[in-house]
Amino acid sequence: KAGVTQTPRYLIKTRGQQVTLSCSPISGHRSVSWYQQTPGQGLQFLFEYFSETQRNKGNFPGRFSGRQFSNSRSEMNVSTLELGDSALYLCASSLAWDQGWLFFGEGSRLTVL
Amino acid sequence: DAKTTQPPSMDCAEGRAANLPCNHSTISGNEYVYWYRQIHSQGPQYIIHGLKNNETNEMASLIITEDRKSSTLILPHATLRDTAVYYCIVREYGNKLVFGTGTILRVKS
Numbered sequence: 001k002a003g004v005t006q007t008p009r010y011l012i013k014t015r016g017q018q019v020t021l022s023c024s025p026i027s028g029h030r031s032v033s034w035y036q037q038t039p040g041q042g043l044q045f046l047f048e049y050f051s052e053t054q055r056n057k058g059n060f061p062g063r064f065s066g067r068q069f070s071n072s073r074s075e076m077n078v079s080t081l082e083l084g085d086s087a088l089y090l091c092a093s094s095l096a097w098d099q100g101w102l103f104f105g106e107g108s109r110l111t112v113l
Numbered sequence: 114d115a116k117t118t119q120p121p122s123m124d125c126a127e128g129r130a131a132n133l134p135c136n137h138s139t140i141s142g143n144e145y146v147y148w149y150r151q152i153h154s155q156g157p158q159y160i161i162h163g164l165k166n167n168e169t170n171e172m173a174s175l176i177i178t179e180d181r182k183s184s185t186l187i188l189p190h191a192t193l194r195d196t197a198v199y200y201c202i203v204r205e206y207g208n209k210l211v212f213g214t215g216t217i218l219r220v221k222s
Contacts, residue, residue: 004156033208043157043200043212056207090156098207101147104156 002026004093004105012111018079021108025072025093031055032074033102034066037088046089049074050097078110086112115213116140116203122217125195131188133216135201138182145204146177148186150197151215157200160186191220 005024013019025032033048033056045058049068066076072093078085088109092102118136125131137146145164149157161168161175163184168175174187188195200215 031208035210035212042214043210045209045211048208056209058209092156092208094208101159101162102157102208102210103159106156 004091004103006089006091006105006108008108009106010109010111012113013081014113015081015083017081018077019081019110020075020077021089021091021110023074023076023091023093023105025074025091026103029093029095029103030072031094031097032068032072033092033094034074034076035090035092035104036060037090037107038084038086043090046076048097055097081112083112086110115211116144116205117201117213119199119201119213119216121214122219124219124221125188125191127193127220127222128190131186131191131195131218131220133186133188133199133201133218134183135185136183137201137203140181140203141205146175146181146184147202147204147210148173148175149200149202149210149212150195151200152194152197157212160199162204191218193220193222196220 031050034046048056068074088107090107092104094100147162148160151157163175177184198215
């Protein structure tokens with residue numbers, strides 16, 4: 001079956017703009033979590049959604065937000081982009097919250113100029 | 114902060130077993146040990162996980178010490194395609210994984 005799909009794969013934005021990233025989980029998976037990966041900070045947890053509810057949140061400013069739809073697809077939004085937001089944003093899905101292992105997508109690489 | 118400590122890098126000859134150690138001395142009784150790997154520019158890939166007992170699947174074996182303070186991931190016959198960053202993670206709750214810096218495994222021919 002199809003894996004986790006993230007779109008867009010690459011994008012370039014300028015400071016102050018906002019960006020929306022999309023994630024389609026594996027069919028049947030109801031939990032979606034987001035991670036940010038940078039060379040300096042490594043992989044860091046952003047937030048997790050299950051049944052359209054945010055279940056857990058990492059230590060990121062309020063400019064980072066997300067949501068999950070009834071079909072389990074998820075989006076994350078970053079407003080007022082800063083240079084430091086340049087990163088690989090990874091989405092992962094699993095069957096349920098606190099159940100099973102995570103399947104990661106290939107990521108969306110964001111460059112902020 | 115990550116609950117695990119791993120060596121920053123290791124080398125392994127192709128065809129030999131790769132043994133990747135991980136220390137997790139503060140692990141709690143109901144916390145699982147998970148291993149993921151990340152090949153350059155790809156998303157992390159699940160390898161194996163365990164609680165107390167040793168585990169084996171088609172990719173690897175996981176050996177957890179009796180006191181659960183450390184574990185070893187074993188890739189029985191490493192190939193060049195196993196060159197990656199390997200992350201040992203103590204999964205606390207939910208799907209929040211706290212990644213450390215991992216071990217860069219270089220498999221050489």
